Amino acid sequence: MKPGIGLASRAGAAVFGLVSIVATVALVELLIRVGIVNRFIVPLPSQILAAIPRIIVEENVLHRFWQTTQEIVWASLLLAFFGVGAGALLHRVPLLRAACENWVGALAAAPIVLMYPLFLVIFGRSATTIVMIGFAAGLAPVILKTVEGLAATRQVLIDVGRSFRLSPAQLFWRILLPAALPSVFVGLKLGLIFAMINIVGVEFLINFGGLGQLINELAERYDLPATYGAILFVILASVVFFEAAERLERWLRRAD
Amino acid sequence: MSTEASGSARDRRLLAVERVTKRFATRDGPIIAVEDVSFAVAPGEFVSIIGPSGCGKSTLFNIIGGLIGDYDGRVTVAGEPVTGTHPAIGMVFQEESTFPWRNVLDNVAFPLEIAGMAKEERLARAEKFISMVGLSGFERRLPAELSGGMRQRVALARTLASEPRILLMDEPFAALDEQTRLLLGDKVLQIQQALAQTTLLITHNLTEAVQLSDRVLVMSYRPGRLKRSVEVRLPHPRDSEVVSSDAFGQHVAEIWQDLREEASRGIQDDEARMLERGRRR
Numbered sequence: 001m002k003p004g005i006g007l008a009s010r011a012g013a014a015v016f017g018l019v020s021i022v023a024t025v026a027l028v029e030l031l032i033r034v035g036i037v038n039r040f041i042v043p044l045p046s047q048i049l050a051a052i053p054r055i056i057v058e059e060n061v062l063h064r065f066w067q068t069t070q071e072i073v074w075a076s077l078l079l080a081f082f083g084v085g086a087g088a089l090l091h092r093v094p095l096l097r098a099a100c101e102n103w104v105g106a107l108a109a110a111p112i113v114l115m116y117p118l119f120l121v122i123f124g125r126s127a128t129t130i131v132m133i134g135f136a137a138g139l140a141p142v143i144l145k146t147v148e149g150l151a152a153t154r155q156v157l158i159d160v161g162r163s164f165r166l167s168p169a170q171l172f173w174r175i176l177l178p179a180a181l182p183s184v185f186v187g188l189k190l191g192l193i194f195a196m197i198n199i200v201g202v203e204f205l206i207n208f209g210g211l212g213q214l215i216n217e218l219a220e221r222y223d224l225p226a227t228y229g230a231i232l233f234v235i236l237a238s239v240v241f242f243e244a245a246e247r248l249e250r251w252l253r254r255a256d
Numbered sequence: 257m258s259t260e261a262s263g264s265a266r267d268r269r270l271l272a273v274e275r276v277t278k279r280f281a282t283r284d285g286p287i288i289a290v291e292d293v294s295f296a297v298a299p300g301e302f303v304s305i306i307g308p309s310g311c312g313k314s315t316l317f318n319i320i321g322g323l324i325g326d327y328d329g330r331v332t333v334a335g336e337p338v339t340g341t342h343p344a345i346g347m348v349f350q351e352e353s354t355f356p357w358r359n360v361l362d363n364v365a366f367p368l369e370i371a372g373m374a375k376e377e378r379l380a381r382a383e384k385f386i387s388m389v390g391l392s393g394f395e396r397r398l399p400a401e402l403s404g405g406m407r408q409r410v411a412l413a414r415t416l417a418s419e420p421r422i423l424l425m426d427e428p429f430a431a432l433d434e435q436t437r438l439l440l441g442d443k444v445l446q447i448q449q450a451l452a453q454t455t456l457l458i459t460h461n462l463t464e465a466v467q468l469s470d471r472v473l474v475m476s477y478r479p480g481r482l483k484r485s486v487e488v489r490l491p492h493p494r495d496s497e498v499v500s501s502d503a504f505g506q507h508v509a510e511i512w513q514d515l516r517e518e519a520s521r522g523i524q525d526d527e528a529r530m531l532e533r534g535r536r537r
Contacts, residue, residue, distance in 0.1 A: 157353060160347075162323060163368070165341050170370065174366075
């Protein structure tokens with residue numbers, strides 16, 4: 001029997017993580033204060049923390065955060081629906097998989113963000129453009145990991161399903177997808193990373209929408225503490241979505 | 257050689273395998289996995305098929321279970337031809353086959369859930385079969401939290417929960433140590449005797465076959481044919497203590513005479529093929 005991680009160990013890991021972050025921030029503060037790191041390039045962490053109330057009140061960062069969050073939610077939903085769907089289709093049709101898998105792999109390495117003028121022409125200077133670029137950037141890993149997870153399902157589990165006379169749809173929903181879920185979620189989390197990077201990046205590039213636009217504006221004003229403060233909200237969005245993905249995965253595993 | 261089962265089995269067939277032959281195409285040409293195999297199993301009977309590795313036992317398991325469809329001959333359940341998986345046949349696999357994302361209770365309730373049974377009823381019935389395989393108290397555990405023997409008992413309970421007329425098992429205890437195997441054999445016997453469950457066990461373990469069976473069918477090495485049918489005349493109800501009896505030893509010796517010859521052929525054939533492969537390289 002495999003021992004699980006106990007409550008005390010989990011609490012210990014959380015404390016260790018927190019202490020590591022605080023120690024790193026303190027080290028950066030020290031390196032800047034003694035002049036090893038240039039304070040005109042990297043602001044003092046204490047200045048960044050002090051700038052946060054200012055960007056909340058004056059720059060309306062919470063509204064920007066909400067705008068970016070909505071774009072990420074839409075991109076994630078599109079990724080889950082079309083990415084997992086396309087992965088299932090490629091797994092179901094071997095000829096299609098043989099024909100497309102390498103192209104999908106190549107798509108993962110393509111700098112989709114550079115195609116933003118094309119998306120602007122198609123969708124205009126709008127949130128739709130940002131969502132669609134995020135979706136396109138995150139699509140490849142979701143498809144590839146879904147195919148991988150479905151293909152790696154142990155034959156004996158499929159045979160069990162067949163012995164209980166499951167229909168093809170039951171076999172997919174009751175056995176293949178739950179068995180592939182860990183791999184599917186690895187793909188979704190990777191896709192989410194690519195989508196978030198591109199969403200904030202395109203907001204920055206086209207100067208539209210949420211946190212990316214705010215970072216652009218603050219950087220142009222050379223308000224470095226506020227710029228880094230806004231970046232902290234991007235990290236916060238990343239943490240929130242990752243935690244949500246983890247919880248969703250655990251819930252789906254239980255729900256089967 | 258085709259050997260027809262004898263006695264009451266011939267008169268009261270629940271499962272009948274008639275002149276079944278299966279060929280596989282390989283790079284080295286076609287291989288006959290099983291050839292002209294015929295036998296029958298009567299209701300409530302426990303029959304084992306024993307043979308050396310590579311004799312086509314698992315192929316026969318898949319054919320009877322309906323997982324392989326392209327073969328010559330016929331398999332029937334109560335006279336009805338088996339084409340694909342059959343609701344009367346419940347399969348227990350050699351490989352670990354519990355669903356790792358479901359706890360013990362949900363694993364066992366799986367076939368009942370597929371059948372559309374109401375939640376309360378299916379959970380009650382699943383608990384009954386969990387108790388039958390001796391896993392009460394482990395209902396909420398995930399398979400990863402259980403030992404190999406416990407996981408195989410979950411798989412057995414899950415198959416029993418679907419209440420098949422014929423229980424078809426492919427070396428379900430092959431990966432377990434000898435003591436666990438003997439004790440699980442006791443459990444299988446208890447259940448089989450309590451439910452009067454018609455059972456066909458595929459195995460390469462001689463003591464297991466004699467301990468559990470009413471009849472043992474011995475298969476030849478490739479191509480797999482039925483070489484002999486041996487009635488096991490050991491008293492019922494039986495448990496693992498039977499292995500220390502003289503009668504048990506006599507049965508084992510009798511079957512081993514046939515099996516030794518086939519196992520030797522298998523080993524010689526394997527060695528010859530390895531040499532041949534080495535020469536080709």
